[in-house]
Amino acid sequence: MRETLRVAAYAMCIRDDQVLLARWTDTQGRPEWTLPGGGMEHGEDPYDTVRREVEEETGYLVEITGLLGVRSRNITISRRFRRTVHHHGVGLVYEARVTGGELRYEVGGSTDMAAWHPLADVPGLRHVDLVDVGLRLWRERPVTGRVTVPGQE
Template identity: 75%
Template sequence: MREKLRVAAYAVCVREGQVLLARWIDGRGRAEWTLPGGGMEHGEDPYDTVLREVEEETGYRAEITGLLGVDSRRAVETRRFGRKVDQHGVRLVYEGRIVSGELRDEIGGSTDMAAWHPLDEVPALHRVGLVDVGLRLWRERPVTGRVP
Protein backbone atom coordinates (compact mmCIF):
# COMPACT_ATOMS: atom_id res chain seq x y z
CA MET A 1 0.00 0.00 0.00
CA ARG A 2 1.26 3.45 -0.92
CA GLU A 3 1.88 5.94 1.92
CA LYS A 4 1.31 9.66 1.47
CA LEU A 5 2.13 12.51 3.87
CA ARG A 6 0.52 15.92 3.44
CA VAL A 7 1.41 18.91 5.61
CA ALA A 8 -1.00 21.84 5.49
CA ALA A 9 -1.71 25.09 7.32
CA TYR A 10 -5.12 26.63 8.08
CA ALA A 11 -6.47 29.78 9.71
CA VAL A 12 -9.28 30.31 12.18
CA CYS A 13 -10.45 33.87 11.52
CA VAL A 14 -13.25 35.03 13.82
CA ARG A 15 -14.69 38.53 13.98
CA GLU A 16 -17.94 39.88 15.35
CA GLY A 17 -19.21 36.38 16.18
CA GLN A 18 -18.58 34.98 12.70
CA VAL A 19 -15.97 32.59 11.32
CA LEU A 20 -14.50 32.80 7.82
CA LEU A 21 -14.87 29.56 5.86
CA ALA A 22 -14.12 28.43 2.32
CA ARG A 23 -16.21 25.88 0.46
CA TRP A 24 -14.00 23.00 -0.62
CA ILE A 25 -14.85 20.78 -3.58
CA ASP A 26 -13.54 17.23 -3.17
CA GLY A 27 -12.40 14.98 -6.02
CA ARG A 28 -15.93 13.66 -6.44
CA GLY A 29 -17.51 17.11 -6.79
CA ARG A 30 -18.99 17.26 -3.27
CA ALA A 31 -18.88 20.63 -1.49
CA GLU A 32 -18.03 21.04 2.20
CA TRP A 33 -17.10 24.10 4.25
CA THR A 34 -13.56 24.17 5.60
CA LEU A 35 -11.11 26.56 7.20
CA PRO A 36 -9.19 28.64 4.67
CA GLY A 37 -5.83 27.04 4.12
CA GLY A 38 -4.15 24.19 2.36
CA GLY A 39 -1.09 22.21 1.52
CA MET A 40 2.46 23.44 1.82
CA GLU A 41 4.52 23.69 -1.31
CA HIS A 42 7.99 22.10 -1.22
CA GLY A 43 10.36 24.41 0.66
CA GLU A 44 7.57 26.70 1.88
CA ASP A 45 7.27 27.66 5.54
CA PRO A 46 3.83 26.81 7.03
CA TYR A 47 3.45 30.43 8.18
CA ASP A 48 3.80 31.58 4.59
CA THR A 49 1.48 28.78 3.45
CA VAL A 50 -1.41 29.91 5.62
CA LEU A 51 -1.06 33.55 4.54
CA ARG A 52 -0.95 32.57 0.86
CA GLU A 53 -3.88 30.18 1.13
CA VAL A 54 -6.14 32.61 3.01
CA GLU A 55 -5.58 35.22 0.31
CA GLU A 56 -6.04 32.73 -2.55
CA GLU A 57 -9.27 31.29 -1.16
CA THR A 58 -10.94 34.40 0.31
CA GLY A 59 -9.37 37.55 -1.15
CA TYR A 60 -8.32 38.70 2.31
CA ARG A 61 -4.85 39.37 3.62
CA ALA A 62 -4.47 38.03 7.13
CA GLU A 63 -2.15 38.60 10.03
CA ILE A 64 -1.30 35.54 12.10
CA THR A 65 -1.87 36.20 15.80
CA GLY A 66 -0.94 32.78 17.14
CA LEU A 67 -0.47 29.08 16.62
CA LEU A 68 -3.52 27.31 18.02
CA GLY A 69 -2.32 23.76 17.56
CA VAL A 70 -1.59 20.80 15.34
CA ASP A 71 -4.05 18.17 14.17
CA SER A 72 -2.98 14.84 12.76
CA ARG A 73 -5.31 12.65 10.74
CA ARG A 74 -4.59 9.25 9.25
CA ALA A 75 -6.91 7.17 7.09
CA VAL A 76 -6.73 4.54 4.41
CA GLU A 77 -8.45 5.91 1.33
CA THR A 78 -9.49 4.22 -1.88
CA ARG A 79 -8.28 6.03 -4.95
CA ARG A 80 -8.80 5.51 -8.66
CA PHE A 81 -8.83 1.95 -9.91
CA GLY A 82 -9.45 0.73 -6.34
CA ARG A 83 -5.91 1.45 -5.15
CA LYS A 84 -5.55 1.97 -1.41
CA VAL A 85 -3.46 4.83 -0.01
CA ASP A 86 -2.44 5.26 3.63
CA GLN A 87 -3.01 9.02 3.85
CA HIS A 88 -1.47 10.95 6.78
CA GLY A 89 -2.35 14.63 7.09
CA VAL A 90 -0.59 16.96 9.51
CA ARG A 91 -2.51 20.22 9.83
CA LEU A 92 -1.15 23.31 11.56
CA VAL A 93 -3.96 25.54 12.78
CA TYR A 94 -3.28 29.24 13.25
CA GLU A 95 -5.39 32.09 14.56
CA GLY A 96 -5.69 34.87 12.01
CA ARG A 97 -7.00 38.40 11.86
CA ILE A 98 -8.11 39.96 8.59
CA VAL A 99 -6.14 43.15 7.89
CA SER A 100 -7.09 44.06 4.32
CA GLY A 101 -8.65 42.91 1.09
CA GLU A 102 -12.21 42.19 0.03
CA LEU A 103 -14.12 38.96 0.27
CA ARG A 104 -14.19 37.12 -3.03
CA ASP A 105 -14.45 33.57 -4.28
CA GLU A 106 -11.46 31.61 -5.56
CA ILE A 107 -11.45 30.87 -9.28
CA GLY A 108 -9.85 27.71 -10.58
CA GLY A 109 -8.76 26.39 -7.21
CA SER A 110 -9.86 23.72 -4.76
CA THR A 111 -12.53 26.00 -3.29
CA ASP A 112 -15.35 27.79 -5.06
CA MET A 113 -16.74 30.15 -2.43
CA ALA A 114 -15.77 31.99 0.75
CA ALA A 115 -18.17 33.38 3.35
CA TRP A 116 -18.54 34.51 6.94
CA HIS A 117 -20.78 32.25 9.04
CA PRO A 118 -22.25 32.99 12.49
CA LEU A 119 -20.52 30.75 15.03
CA ASP A 120 -23.81 29.43 16.36
CA GLU A 121 -24.84 28.30 12.84
CA VAL A 122 -21.67 26.30 12.11
CA PRO A 123 -23.08 23.01 13.54
CA ALA A 124 -25.78 23.04 10.84
CA LEU A 125 -23.29 23.47 7.96
CA HIS A 126 -22.10 20.60 5.79
CA ARG A 127 -18.43 20.85 6.82
CA VAL A 128 -15.20 18.92 7.18
CA GLY A 129 -14.11 17.84 10.65
CA LEU A 130 -11.25 20.32 10.62
CA VAL A 131 -13.73 23.17 11.16
CA ASP A 132 -14.76 21.66 14.50
CA VAL A 133 -11.16 20.93 15.46
CA GLY A 134 -10.08 24.48 14.61
CA LEU A 135 -12.94 26.11 16.49
CA ARG A 136 -12.31 23.90 19.51
CA LEU A 137 -8.62 24.84 19.50
CA TRP A 138 -9.66 28.50 19.21
CA ARG A 139 -12.13 28.27 22.10
CA GLU A 140 -10.19 26.02 24.48
CA ARG A 141 -6.59 26.97 23.64
CA PRO A 142 -5.12 23.77 25.09
CA VAL A 143 -1.56 24.08 26.33
CA THR A 144 -0.61 21.00 24.32
CA GLY A 145 -2.03 22.49 21.10
CA ARG A 146 -4.05 19.33 20.67
CA VAL A 147 -7.66 18.31 21.21
CA PRO A 148 -8.57 14.65 21.67
Protein backbone atom coordinates (compact mmCIF):
# COMPACT_ATOMS: atom_id res chain seq x y z
CA MET A 1 0.00 0.00 0.00
CA ARG A 2 1.30 3.43 -0.91
CA GLU A 3 1.75 5.98 1.91
CA THR A 4 1.43 9.76 1.64
CA LEU A 5 1.95 12.62 4.07
CA ARG A 6 0.54 16.14 3.79
CA VAL A 7 1.33 18.96 6.20
CA ALA A 8 -1.01 21.94 6.10
CA ALA A 9 -1.82 25.08 8.07
CA TYR A 10 -5.28 26.56 8.68
CA ALA A 11 -6.71 29.72 10.22
CA MET A 12 -9.48 30.22 12.73
CA CYS A 13 -10.63 33.78 12.10
CA ILE A 14 -13.44 34.78 14.45
CA ARG A 15 -14.94 38.25 14.75
CA ASP A 16 -18.33 39.53 15.88
CA ASP A 17 -19.46 35.94 16.62
CA GLN A 18 -18.76 34.90 13.03
CA VAL A 19 -16.17 32.52 11.55
CA LEU A 20 -14.44 32.93 8.21
CA LEU A 21 -14.80 29.85 6.01
CA ALA A 22 -13.81 28.91 2.47
CA ARG A 23 -15.85 26.64 0.21
CA TRP A 24 -14.32 23.79 -1.77
CA THR A 25 -15.82 20.90 -3.72
CA ASP A 26 -15.40 17.34 -2.41
CA THR A 27 -14.55 14.31 -4.55
CA GLN A 28 -18.23 13.73 -5.34
CA GLY A 29 -18.66 17.30 -6.62
CA ARG A 30 -20.51 18.59 -3.54
CA PRO A 31 -19.55 21.97 -2.04
CA GLU A 32 -18.37 21.94 1.58
CA TRP A 33 -17.15 24.69 3.90
CA THR A 34 -13.70 24.43 5.44
CA LEU A 35 -11.17 26.57 7.27
CA PRO A 36 -9.08 28.78 5.01
CA GLY A 37 -5.65 27.26 4.65
CA GLY A 38 -3.82 24.53 2.84
CA GLY A 39 -0.70 22.56 2.16
CA MET A 40 2.82 23.70 2.87
CA GLU A 41 5.19 24.13 -0.01
CA HIS A 42 8.61 22.47 0.32
CA GLY A 43 10.80 24.55 2.62
CA GLU A 44 7.94 26.84 3.66
CA ASP A 45 7.30 27.64 7.32
CA PRO A 46 3.72 26.76 8.37
CA TYR A 47 3.33 30.28 9.78
CA ASP A 48 3.93 31.64 6.28
CA THR A 49 1.75 28.93 4.74
CA VAL A 50 -1.35 29.94 6.67
CA ARG A 51 -0.90 33.63 5.89
CA ARG A 52 -0.39 32.89 2.17
CA GLU A 53 -3.32 30.48 1.97
CA VAL A 54 -5.76 32.83 3.75
CA GLU A 55 -4.86 35.63 1.35
CA GLU A 56 -5.19 33.33 -1.69
CA GLU A 57 -8.56 31.92 -0.61
CA THR A 58 -10.21 34.98 0.96
CA GLY A 59 -8.35 38.14 -0.06
CA TYR A 60 -7.62 38.98 3.57
CA LEU A 61 -4.26 39.70 5.17
CA VAL A 62 -4.04 38.17 8.64
CA GLU A 63 -1.93 38.41 11.75
CA ILE A 64 -1.32 35.10 13.52
CA THR A 65 -2.23 35.52 17.19
CA GLY A 66 -1.57 31.98 18.38
CA LEU A 67 -1.20 28.31 17.66
CA LEU A 68 -4.40 26.56 18.73
CA GLY A 69 -3.36 22.99 18.07
CA VAL A 70 -2.55 20.19 15.67
CA ARG A 71 -4.91 17.83 13.91
CA SER A 72 -3.49 14.48 12.84
CA ARG A 73 -5.67 12.31 10.63
CA ASN A 74 -5.03 8.89 9.09
CA ILE A 75 -7.30 7.62 6.34
CA THR A 76 -7.21 4.92 3.70
CA ILE A 77 -8.24 6.10 0.25
CA SER A 78 -9.26 3.85 -2.63
CA ARG A 79 -7.74 5.00 -5.89
CA ARG A 80 -8.19 3.99 -9.50
CA PHE A 81 -7.16 0.51 -10.60
CA ARG A 82 -7.89 -0.89 -7.10
CA ARG A 83 -4.91 0.86 -5.57
CA THR A 84 -5.21 2.05 -2.00
CA VAL A 85 -3.31 4.84 -0.31
CA HIS A 86 -2.75 5.29 3.40
CA HIS A 87 -2.83 9.07 3.83
CA HIS A 88 -1.58 10.89 6.92
CA GLY A 89 -2.65 14.53 7.13
CA VAL A 90 -1.14 16.84 9.72
CA GLY A 91 -2.84 20.23 10.07
CA LEU A 92 -1.66 23.08 12.25
CA VAL A 93 -4.56 25.27 13.32
CA TYR A 94 -3.71 28.89 14.05
CA GLU A 95 -5.81 31.67 15.50
CA ALA A 96 -5.69 34.68 13.19
CA ARG A 97 -6.99 38.24 13.05
CA VAL A 98 -7.85 40.06 9.84
CA THR A 99 -5.62 43.12 9.45
CA GLY A 100 -6.25 44.16 5.85
CA GLY A 101 -7.39 43.23 2.39
CA GLU A 102 -10.94 42.77 1.15
CA LEU A 103 -13.09 39.67 1.04
CA ARG A 104 -13.03 38.12 -2.42
CA TYR A 105 -13.30 34.71 -3.99
CA GLU A 106 -10.31 32.67 -5.13
CA VAL A 107 -9.98 32.31 -8.89
CA GLY A 108 -8.47 29.12 -10.31
CA GLY A 109 -7.64 27.64 -6.93
CA SER A 110 -8.91 24.94 -4.62
CA THR A 111 -11.82 27.02 -3.30
CA ASP A 112 -14.51 28.99 -5.07
CA MET A 113 -15.99 31.15 -2.32
CA ALA A 114 -15.22 32.64 1.08
CA ALA A 115 -17.71 34.04 3.58
CA TRP A 116 -18.30 34.94 7.21
CA HIS A 117 -20.82 32.65 8.95
CA PRO A 118 -22.49 33.16 12.34
CA LEU A 119 -21.04 30.66 14.81
CA ALA A 120 -24.58 29.54 15.67
CA ASP A 121 -25.20 28.57 12.02
CA VAL A 122 -22.11 26.36 11.59
CA PRO A 123 -23.78 23.10 12.73
CA GLY A 124 -26.32 23.48 9.90
CA LEU A 125 -23.73 24.12 7.20
CA ARG A 126 -22.35 21.32 5.03
CA HIS A 127 -18.77 21.42 6.29
CA VAL A 128 -15.70 19.26 6.79
CA ASP A 129 -14.84 18.03 10.28
CA LEU A 130 -11.79 20.32 10.32
CA VAL A 131 -14.20 23.17 11.06
CA ASP A 132 -15.45 21.33 14.17
CA VAL A 133 -11.87 20.59 15.25
CA GLY A 134 -10.89 24.25 14.81
CA LEU A 135 -13.90 25.51 16.75
CA ARG A 136 -13.23 23.10 19.62
CA LEU A 137 -9.58 24.14 19.74
CA TRP A 138 -10.61 27.80 19.73
CA ARG A 139 -13.23 27.36 22.47
CA GLU A 140 -11.45 24.86 24.72
CA ARG A 141 -7.78 25.79 24.19
CA PRO A 142 -6.51 22.42 25.43
CA VAL A 143 -3.01 22.40 26.86
CA THR A 144 -2.15 19.45 24.62
CA GLY A 145 -3.34 21.28 21.50
CA ARG A 146 -5.41 18.22 20.63
CA VAL A 147 -9.13 17.48 20.47
CA THR A 148 -11.05 14.60 18.96
CA VAL A 149 -14.29 14.66 17.05
CA PRO A 150 -16.87 11.87 17.05
CA GLY A 151 -15.79 9.03 14.78
CA GLN A 152 -12.10 9.98 14.92
CA GLU A 153 -11.12 9.07 18.47
